[in-house]
Amino acid sequence: MFGKGLHTGLNLTVTFNPAPENTGYKIQRIDLEGHPIIDAIAEKVIDTQRGTVLASGDVRVSTVEHGLAALYALGIDNCLIQVNGPEFPILDGSSAMYVEKIQQVGIEEQNAPKDFYIIRKKIEVVDKETGSSITILPDDDFSVTAMCSFESKFINSQFATLSNISDFATEIAPARTFVFVRDIQPLLKANLIKGGDMDNAIVIYEKQITQDQLDQLADLLKVPHMDATNLGYIQPKPLVWENECTRHKLLDIIGDMALIGKPIKGRIIATRPGHTINNKFARLMRREIRKHEVQAPIYDPNETPIMDNIRIRELLPHRYPMQLVDKVIALGPTSIVGVKNVTSNEPFFTGHFPQEPVMPGVLLIEAMAQCGGLLVLNTLDEPERWSTYFMKIDDVKFRQKVVPGDTLLFRVELLQPVRHGVSSMKGYMFVGDHVVAEATFTAQIVKNK
Numbered sequence: 001m002f003g004k005g006l007h008t009g010l011n012l013t014v015t016f017n018p019a020p021e022n023t024g025y026k027i028q029r030i031d032l033e034g035h036p037i038i039d040a041i042a043e044k045v046i047d048t049q050r051g052t053v054l055a056s057g058d059v060r061v062s063t064v065e066h067g068l069a070a071l072y073a074l075g076i077d078n079c080l081i082q083v084n085g086p087e088f089p090i091l092d093g094s095s096a097m098y099v100e101k102i103q104q105v106g107i108e109e110q111n112a113p114k115d116f117y118i119i120r121k122k123i124e125v126v127d128k129e130t131g132s133s134i135t136i137l138p139d140d141d142f143s144v145t146a147m148c149s150f151e152s153k154f155i156n157s158q159f160a161t162l163s164n165i166s167d168f169a170t171e172i173a174p175a176r177t178f179v180f181v182r183d184i185q186p187l188l189k190a191n192l193i194k195g196g197d198m199d200n201a202i203v204i205y206e207k208q209i210t211q212d213q214l215d216q217l218a219d220l221l222k223v224p225h226m227d228a229t230n231l232g233y234i235q236p237k238p239l240v241w242e243n244e245c246t247r248h249k250l251l252d253i254i255g256d257m258a259l260i261g262k263p264i265k266g267r268i269i270a271t272r273p274g275h276t277i278n279n280k281f282a283r284l285m286r287r288e289i290r291k292h293e294v295q296a297p298i299y300d301p302n303e304t305p306i307m308d309n310i311r312i313r314e315l316l317p318h319r320y321p322m323q324l325v326d327k328v329i330a331l332g333p334t335s336i337v338g339v340k341n342v343t344s345n346e347p348f349f350t351g352h353f354p355q356e357p358v359m360p361g362v363l364l365i366e367a368m369a370q371c372g373g374l375l376v377l378n379t380l381d382e383p384e385r386w387s388t389y390f391m392k393i394d395d396v397k398f399r400q401k402v403v404p405g406d407t408l409l410f411r412v413e414l415l416q417p418v419r420h421g422v423s424s425m426k427g428y429m430f431v432g433d434h435v436v437a438e439a440t441f442t443a444q445i446v447k448n449k
Helices: 065-073 096-105 165-171 181-189 211-221 244-260 275-291 309-315 361-377
Strands: 002-004 011-018 025-029 037-039 045-047 053-056 059-061 079-083 123-127 132-137 142-149 157-162 178-180 202-205 264-271 327-331 335-341 386-398 407-414 422-431 434-447
Touching: 011 065, 025 059, 037 053, 065 096, 065 165, 065 244, 096 165, 123 275, 132 275, 142 244, 157 165, 157 244, 178 181, 178 244, 181 202, 181 211, 202 244, 244 264, 244 275, 264 275, 309 327, 309 361, 327 361, 335 361, 361 386, 361 407, 361 422, 361 434
Parallel strands: 025 079, 142 264, 178 202
Antiparallel strands: 002 011, 011 079, 025 037, 045 053, 053 059, 123 132, 132 264, 142 157, 327 335, 335 407, 386 434, 407 422, 422 434
């Protein structure tokens, strides 16, 4: 994509390049020596006054939100973005051209599973001075509602909603940025919006100024003179929607949420949003994700299990007191989720420990391994004729003790396809939202004698 920069007025080109799995978004300044790269994450934001500005050391790039919104909304997780200047081109002030070009080129699906962060509880950030707030609530998908209030009779109170991210291209992407005439002069004095014109922003003239003042402003913007008594929208292209300004605010929210680093499943409700509150929220979300880097599976005890205790006994040779998986609640080609209810009647609590019962760590690893065994045995014909045996256990970590009354959730994933009867797996064990143990293990599938 090429066009002029909103603030610099420079002719700029931005190129979206494919990137390997788990790259995320990275922005490269190809006009600078060494072609430095900035990670597009919330902590790299250094300014939010007139757009989102990212920096790494002395290297900066601004007006990134429209391009990032298009990437995020179209489901692109990994991209190297190259730009030959200090900002992305403003284009027509929306994300529409980015979306159009991405759709023309097409999107390639990668092998790594899409790593959603699922919202499990209400998370909120509030700015009491401005009255701005952003709240995210649990939901099955990603959606956004923006509510705005402006000091203008032309756009007073509005709201916009994106219920399905697949509607972004048609319902949100074409919404253009906007500016009030009263703000243009200060921006020009601050050496900004050198590339601003009537083709890349909605201009709102809602407080009358003198004809001389308006003429001087028109000369600075290099546009025809206008009648100072005619208030309203003064751009040549009419509004796409009556609430286009609020739809653009929603677009900005999505662009700034792209800096979280993971796609989200949750419902965002934003009141009087702006880049500053957006970035505060994105930083808060990144802290939440770091605290729950590995999320626990969702467990609804009311749902019928994929495998019950009877089916598990058909697949595994283990019996009391060594059958450590009660049921399986999710099963895919490369992953499985199992459940173990820990009761005070477990035989190992008699000696481990009588006064303070704690489930032995070796049994936690054994339980995860049994869950992994169910994953691989389920793919075999006559699975009852096969067993799995440990070959190697690595990277074992115990994070908190397991005691009577805990419900254990195991999530085990194949690290690579089963070859020559050998499987490598990564297992996590959860109590509630917390990881209590994890391990990487290799097992051999052996036919019973």
